[in-house]
Amino acid sequence: MNLPAVGHRSVDERRAQLLDAAVEVLREHGLAGLTTRAVTSHAGVPHGIFHYAFGSKAALVRALIDRELTGATAAWGAAVATDDLETALRQALRAQLDIVRADPAHQAALYELIRAARDDAGVSAVAWERRRYLAEIERLLDTWSRHGGVAWEAPVGHVAALVLSATDGIVQAWTADHDDAQADASIELLARAVTSLARPA
Helix, strand or coil: CCCCCCCCHHHHHHHHHHHHHHHHHHHHHHHHHHHHHHHHHCCCCCCCHHHHHHHCHHHHHHHHHHHHHHHHHHHHCCCCCCCCHHHHHHHHHHHHHHHHCCCCHHHHHHHHHHHHCCCCCCCCCCHHHHHHHHHHHHHHHHHHHHCCCEEEECHHHHHHHHHHHHHHHHHHHHHHHHCHHHHHHHHHHHHHHHHEEEECC
């Protein structure tokens, strides 16, 4: 159902409204249907509002990717506070997968968007946002290892890259087959494998 276009809203409120609408357009019509007119129509606002809020479709795509990766980063940051490294990793990985499980169609649309954005010279946010996500994982691994009194056998940046790549694989596999048992087993193995790279400090 379209959102009513009533009253004045701040730029941030308009952006949030249009981002929500863009997600629904992606879900219903795929990337091919993601046009600025489709987004404003779904949001129930005049097309001029789009240029007021974003200025270009590329800016909208960058904002969508930023919001999604910010949510993923928050899931990691919300992992249980514990001195046990393996438990912290397991909780963080499950939190990430739970986001996907809660709305598989949303995740499928996001993957399509990110794949397209990587090939679009006008959308430069993907690599930058991924580096930000990687840096957050690195920060958390460092924090958890210090709390647990352990040190990494490899540079923590390399460990973070391994975790991110493996997590992507787990999430994409679940998106394809919805095999909960396999995904849970993969999380257990990944948490155990990464923890094996840490030794008492």
